[in-house]
Amino acid sequence: MSSAIRVVLTDFTRIEGVNSAVIVSKDGFVIDMVHSGEATFDPDSLAAMVTTLYGASLRLGEELNLGDLDMVTLEYKNNYVLVEDVGEALVAVIADKRAILGRIRYELKKQKDRIRSVL
Numbered sequence: 001m002s003s004a005i006r007v008v009l010t011d012f013t014r015i016e017g018v019n020s021a022v023i024v025s026k027d028g029f030v031i032d033m034v035h036s037g038e039a040t041f042d043p044d045s046l047a048a049m050v051t052t053l054y055g056a057s058l059r060l061g062e063e064l065n066l067g068d069l070d071m072v073t074l075e076y077k078n079n080y081v082l083v084e085d086v087g088e089a090l091v092a093v094i095a096d097k098r099a100i101l102g103r104i105r106y107e108l109k110k111q112k113d114r115i116r117s118v119l
Contacts, residue, residue, distance in 0.1 A: 004118035008111060009034035015107060017099025023115070024050050024090045031089055031119070050092045054083055071105065084108040086115045 005023060012021035013036045022033040022043065028051040030043045057072045072083040080095045082104055093104055 005032045005115075006034065008115055008118060011111070012093055012104075012107065015095075015099065015103060017095045017097070018093055018104065019096060020092075020094040022046060022050070022092045022094075023086075023119070024092060026051060026054075026089060028052070046092070050083055050090055054085070054090055071108065073101070073105075080104070082108060084112065086112055086119070088116075088119050091115060 009021040009023065009032060012018050013034050018036075019038075020033065020035040022035075023031040024047040025031055028048045030047045033043055053074075054069075054072060058069050061067065061069050069085070072081075074081040078097050080093075080097075080099060080101060082093045082095075082101075084091045084093075091108060093108065095104060
């Protein structure tokens, strides 16, 4: 993909604790990805699961009348996954427990328009 997208994703991985940042199309395909962590995973599976997770979260919000979905945040024993809708795509950030969630959330919101402009 474009170098502009790669720059945005690389900026996310410069945040302490962030291991991966990926942009996923809403139909479940990887648009681009930067991975600086040691863990290995299948990017195509990640993309499919992120899309499915986001769709299920949207549906849950509709069913429970919760309003618009802002962000999906998953917290595991040693890691976080945050997913943000950027219009035509989704951005997923994978971080370990060293990361400060507020910082990642702030950057996802702050970079939303920048990401949209490079898609």
